[in-house]
Amino acid sequence: MEGSFPNRAAAGAALADALSGYARRRDAVVLGLVRGGMPVAATVAARLGIALDALVIRKLGVPWAPEVAFGALGPGGIVVRNDDVAGRLERDDIDAVLSRETAELVRREARYRGGRPALTLRDRVAVLVDDGLATGASARAAVAVARALEAARVVLAVPVGSTRALRALEPLVDELVCPLRPPVFGAVSEFYDDFHQVTDAEVAEALDSADVRPPGTV
Known part of the structure; x- marks a missing residue:
């Protein structure tokens, strides 16, 4: 459909363009909300040349x-x-x-994590990435966790989001990046040609192949 992404990697490429100001920043880390946000986050981190990690929210x-x-x-x-x-x-x-x-x-x-140390965000720029924003419940929890982990700056970045959820979350973060904001929003899957369920193996593979790690997580 018009205004959709071929897959999560393509969505990550679009998101990386919108986040170009964070390229090669040593104090920044891209956090993929598992599991769907991880392929998007992996592309963002690779294109920007900054750290990649996973944020597990339940x-x-x-x-x-x-x-x-x-x-x-x-x-x-x-x-x-x-x-x-x-x-x-x-x-x-x-x-x-x-x-x-x-x-x-x-x-x-x-x-x-595969034996790597626990996630730390103190004094870091946390770029929270998911594959889309529908109700915003997971993103709201992720923001709260990033704040609790003492991130210096919290950036929420999604390729596509509902107007209602974006409005609700914008006051909670230091920056909100969302390239595609359709006036009519049903479900995140509507804006992807390929929206398969991301597996644990895909998440682990993305982390294992990342070129840059946050300090202490090599």
Whole structure:
């Protein structure tokens, strides 16, 4: 369709052009939101010549309505809570979701990091990259985690996004980059010819083949 990308790599190329001001910055790191954001982020990092890493985010969904988040988990044991929702839940329900999602986050971190040290963002420019922005729930959690990890500057970069989500997230970041902002937005997949489900193996391969790593993660 008109205004779409052939695949995530092509979307990453377009995004890299929009992020050219960060080229070769040693204090910057591109963080792919796993899993869909990783192929986009890998292209961005390669074209800009800056560090690449993965940001594992697990949404904490209400047990009987998983699409409603009461918070999110990030690396390093960071928990971001939405008190308006969490305050309505029983402690046992919260603990059960936390336990399940923590186990999955640990599994993914171990799979993707391959023995490398934990992610650190202190005093760094964190460029958060996903393949698109629909509701913005994952991106909102990623921004909160980046702030909690003490990033000096948080940049949210997506190839395509809904107007509503972009408006909601813009006040939360230092910079928001989104080349394609269609007036009518249904789903991220509508703006890609190839929108296959990204696998754990693809994420690990992208990280293994990256030319540049953040300090301490070689």
